[in-house]
Amino acid sequence: MPTVIVLAVIAVCAALAIRRLRTRRRKGCGDCGSCPYRDGGCH
Amino acid sequence: MSDNEMTIGFIGNPNCGKTTLFNAYTGANLKVANWPGVTVEKVEGVMRDHDMTIHLVDLPGTYSLTSYTMEEMVSRQFILSGEVDVIINVVDASALERSLYLTLQLLELGRPVVMALNMMDIVEKRGMEIDLHRLPEMLGIPVIPVSARQRRGLDILLHAAIHHRGHEAPDRLIHEHRHASRHQHDHDEYAMVYSDVIEDKIDQLIPALMLRYPDMTNFRWHAIKLLEGDREITEKYPVDMPQVLDRSYESDIINQKYDFIGEIIDEVLLHKEQQDMLTERADRLLTSKVWGIPVFLGIMAVTFFLTFTVGDWLKGYLEIAIGWLSDGVTAALAAADAGDVVTSLVVDGIIGGVGTIVTFLPNILILFLCLALLEDSGYMARVAYVMEGIMSKLGLSGKAFIPMLLGFGCTVPAIMASRALESKRDRFKVMLVTPFMSCNARLTIYILFSEMFFPDNAMVVAYSMYLIGIVVAIAVSAVIHVIDRKNTANYLMIELPEYKLPDGRTVAIYVWEKVKDYLEKAGTTIFLATLIIWALLNFGPGGYCSDMSDSFGAVLGRLLVPFFEPIGLGFWQIAVALIAGISAKEVVVSSCAVLFGIVNASSAEGMSAFAAALESIGFGQFNAFCLMVFCLLYIPCAAALGTIRKEANSWGWMWFTAFFQLTTAWLVTFAVYQIGSAILF
Numbered sequence: 001m002p003t004v005i006v007l008a009v010i011a012v013c014a015a016l017a018i019r020r021l022r023t024r025r026r027k028g029c030g031d032c033g034s035c036p037y038r039d040g041g042c043h
Numbered sequence: 044m045s046d047n048e049m050t051i052g053f054i055g056n057p058n059c060g061k062t063t064l065f066n067a068y069t070g071a072n073l074k075v076a077n078w079p080g081v082t083v084e085k086v087e088g089v090m091r092d093h094d095m096t097i098h099l100v101d102l103p104g105t106y107s108l109t110s111y112t113m114e115e116m117v118s119r120q121f122i123l124s125g126e127v128d129v130i131i132n133v134v135d136a137s138a139l140e141r142s143l144y145l146t147l148q149l150l151e152l153g154r155p156v157v158m159a160l161n162m163m164d165i166v167e168k169r170g171m172e173i174d175l176h177r178l179p180e181m182l183g184i185p186v187i188p189v190s191a192r193q194r195r196g197l198d199i200l201l202h203a204a205i206h207h208r209g210h211e212a213p214d215r216l217i218h219e220h221r222h223a224s225r226h227q228h229d230h231d232e233y234a235m236v237y238s239d240v241i242e243d244k245i246d247q248l249i250p251a252l253m254l255r256y257p258d259m260t261n262f263r264w265h266a267i268k269l270l271e272g273d274r275e276i277t278e279k280y281p282v283d284m285p286q287v288l289d290r291s292y293e294s295d296i297i298n299q300k301y302d303f304i305g306e307i308i309d310e311v312l313l314h315k316e317q318q319d320m321l322t323e324r325a326d327r328l329l330t331s332k333v334w335g336i337p338v339f340l341g342i343m344a345v346t347f348f349l350t351f352t353v354g355d356w357l358k359g360y361l362e363i364a365i366g367w368l369s370d371g372v373t374a375a376l377a378a379a380d381a382g383d384v385v386t387s388l389v390v391d392g393i394i395g396g397v398g399t400i401v402t403f404l405p406n407i408l409i410l411f412l413c414l415a416l417l418e419d420s421g422y423m424a425r426v427a428y429v430m431e432g433i434m435s436k437l438g439l440s441g442k443a444f445i446p447m448l449l450g451f452g453c454t455v456p457a458i459m460a461s462r463a464l465e466s467k468r469d470r471f472k473v474m475l476v477t478p479f480m481s482c483n484a485r486l487t488i489y490i491l492f493s494e495m496f497f498p499d500n501a502m503v504v505a506y507s508m509y510l511i512g513i514v515v516a517i518a519v520s521a522v523i524h525v526i527d528r529k530n531t532a533n534y535l536m537i538e539l540p541e542y543k544l545p546d547g548r549t550v551a552i553y554v555w556e557k558v559k560d561y562l563e564k565a566g567t568t569i570f571l572a573t574l575i576i577w578a579l580l581n582f583g584p585g586g587y588c589s590d591m592s593d594s595f596g597a598v599l600g601r602l603l604v605p606f607f608e609p610i611g612l613g614f615w616q617i618a619v620a621l622i623a624g625i626s627a628k629e630v631v632v633s634s635c636a637v638l639f640g641i642v643n644a645s646s647a648e649g650m651s652a653f654a655a656a657l658e659s660i661g662f663g664q665f666n667a668f669c670l671m672v673f674c675l676l677y678i679p680c681a682a683a684l685g686t687i688r689k690e691a692n693s694w695g696w697m698w699f700t701a702f703f704q705l706t707t708a709w710l711v712t713f714a715v716y717q718i719g720s721a722i723l724f
Binding site (some may be wrong): 001006007010013014017018020021 | 248376381382384385388389393563566567568570574
């Protein structure tokens, strides 16, 4: 059971990370870590 | 747009404090920098005031509104589109003479303009005075003194802008030009009145434009643009009047604008001759032909010294925290009987990979703090100026060094900053060499490997990587210049700002953004890459494997070993880490941590365990140096590649850049390894 819970937590975290990256990519963001723009888009 | 909504556009010369003013209103965290090209496209923010929703638009910094560069086009098209209700022309009061050229162009666009006279504190400090009564009389617009940095005059400026909405005709103009003109009556309508020859031509062109383009909104401006031979307007609104448009009157129009600016300056600027002695004295050394570059290298060395010493001191505390976390989680998982696979995934994989990257945060923070202080004090603009000589010898403009300087932070905005170059050819050249400048992600690799293998000279080794990056970028530019002999006159138009004490808020915003993004990257890209690497290294054709050398990762790595062998990196573990590093360069470090099962890789114990593990496979000091050189130069990270594709609008160019970088990295590391091996062994 603990194994399943830990794996489920990791899976949720991974899904959230993927979603975050995809949102930024859709906005046109290069995910560079140095974005000068407020809205997170690289323009 | 409804009555309770309005749009205000901020426009001004580069470095006039426009973005600081925009940030002060919107609370935005836009990057402020002392060089052109930071705001390459318009950026919007929203605020509420006077029961209105006010849309604020930060336009690119520009010296004029011709149609030659992208910044100028973006600004001009936006203002002409009618989307903007009021324009706030942000003017650096300490450089009034230069700033007024853009102001005169804005006035001709026929939209309501309010002038924000920024940096009055510098004017006062220099002992100069600006006649704030006379200036509006001569320009016909409200002039509001503000200090964006000290947040003074902001409410008054906004109030003036709101009340000036829809106010297209100038306020009362009280001025007689020095030259006698038949068009004196025009002073009631326009601040800028040209010589009789040009005004006569404008008078002839306006009726023709009215007849042919009745929907046109500003006939006078279009007539002036036709006389200037403006490329865009001439193509869009051709007029068949060869007797009027007998030649380009661009230089006449520019000269007459400057004559009028001269009149304004004579009347409104008092004690103009006083100079800022500190800036002048400092520039004698910092921009000197002999000392400029050595001083720059010295300042970068001090930056490194602080990054390593102060950064490592702070890093110690994070390492302790990661150590506790790892011990706590291991104990908790053991108590919960979670099993070996899950424990390995969480402790060796996630904490080992992501945790290691997080411990480098203090070093990154110190590096960016130094860069922010250098930038905001006005020094970085001098570096671009000092490097212009070298760049022009390479067939590139001094402007080309600006993206390269930004590359010390991150390659992505650096590539975007290449938009400031007018010539497409130059842009592509700069995009090709900018990734050689060592970004902050690569710093984590240098810190780890230099401290592990060169404990006594870690700082010097890491610093040498930055120098190698600059040298390779310059050498590659030189080779391209020899192949492609075409020079473009792309002069550096950079204003050397007054030296000033860095603004705490601007520096804090800059550093906070970097720290936030670094952590976000650790939580997204690096976290996912670590999971994949862990899976690749713990599963093989036979399922879960306790020995990594049976894993899929090992199989893939061994296939690549022959490619890496001649450059001193013929280890399957290193090959896997380098491939993973394309997602983000820090992943080279996190992958190594996962590969060797080191949880707290940057701590003293972690490093000695790490070094011992690497030495056990035959990876020594010299291999570590080769690894750093290869990481410095090889394929840029996925984000940088994506930006290159977007900026060049070409998949082909992106693949070419990746291939080019890889080849260069391989050849340089090959030379280092082979020559080094011949000397050392």
